[in-house]
Amino acid sequence: MIPAPPIPRGPLAHVNPVAKLGAALLIAFPLILTIDVVSAAVALLLEIPLLLAAGVDARTFWRRTAPVWIAAPLAAVTIALYGEPSGTVHFEWLLVRVSDGSLALAAATCLRILALALPGVVLFATVDPTDLADGLAQRVRLPARFVLGALGGMRLVGLLFDDWRELELARRARGVADTGRVRRVLGMAFALVVLALRRGATLATSMEARGFGSDRARTWARRSPWGAREWMLLAIGLGISLTAVAVAVATGAWNFILGPS
Template identity: 70%
Template sequence: MTLLDARARTSAVARINPVAKLGAAMLITVPLVLTLDVVSATVALVLELMLAPFAGLGWREFWARTWLLWVLAPLTGLTIALYGRTAGEVYFEWFAITVSDGSLYLALATTLRVLAIALPSVVLFASVDPTDLADGLAQILKLPSRFVLGALAGLRMVGLFIDDWRSLELARRARGVADRGRLRRFFGMAFALLVLSIRRGAKLATAMEARGFGSDIPRTWARTSTFGGREWALMAVGLAIAVIAVTAAIATGAWNFILGPE
């Protein structure tokens, strides 16, 4: 566990049930997905940035976790700016590329919307433990235990895959077969990792079956997942952000329902 993970998991938000974090993120996401305008995305993004310090992440930790999002979101907007719907004054045109007032507006709205949708998930789930999330999904949302535990086991294997890749790379270097042919080396290591993953997955499935994970008998849980006042408060905050953003967009006439008639 890194220092950033340790700080995030000791914050007040870390003690909130992951199901509530998932619900709050969805409450923010759904209205923003239904519209493509600058106002709603901007309002939601500003409110999220104002509330970000309460998630238990300092600004250094916040940027360390979200810098990639701040890089990729403008690239998404750039694509829309070059190939989006043409409207208003045209500033540049070449082959299939057309930059106009309409495409620039859509590019800005898309960039802000991507940030407003993705940031809550990144910040809230920085303090989520996969086991706690699995407990919440199975006990509170009543998802099938087979699906939940299988997904949890698979997620736990990701770290091992990374370690296996490093071990394979060091082993090949020790044998002197990793000095040339980078592309060939990559596919060779990928195939070796695939074989290793299949073997490990088969062993894991057998071990879980032997321990009764595949039984049809209702299972018990080592830890009880609860949903109380803190969880409802977090979901209320997510709902408030969505309502304020939508209200601002409708009040200013910027609301652009993407499923509506052209």
């Protein structure tokens, strides 16, 4: 018997998912307009209490955010080696040129990726897809047909992993998985795509037969609550953005990437 997942606990664990999405977007918006160390560092520092209040345990946090911690340093190394040089050049070999400018840009890129990705990953770690769909339809007023279709697709994502495991076990049982690993992976991927298309068509037909494609106004089994906690989370996200921008502008570090070069 598979143990039930732990119940998320924390001040933000049960906040409306739409508010979490809005807060993540508010934090990300100014960071995509600039590449500088100050704004990214300030935003990342102010995000720490928000991450702690998300109700995610340490194991889940590191497992969910591991790709971010890997991608940020790798991007920084690439920028440091191949970024546009400026200032003093410390090392040069073929296409590699490490300078003061490329190092500063690498540090800003690393912090920027962390500040952009961590809030979204951590805040959505405790989001149930059904709650998110309820919020998008009831609060953001997105078309119910689109929301329910996306929800059905998200619910099938977990089945893809089970299908892949079953395909692998079936091929091993037939003795065709011992050699030709690349060919085996390509064959399994093709089979998985075919299976996903068939299952998607079946799901679409069944949902259409049950009236999910109707243009009439729908009723919802569960209400999507919205109150002071949601407004407070949005205010926190806006405050983090404004503070990061203000500090960057005040220190002269603001580097508007859409401005004239």
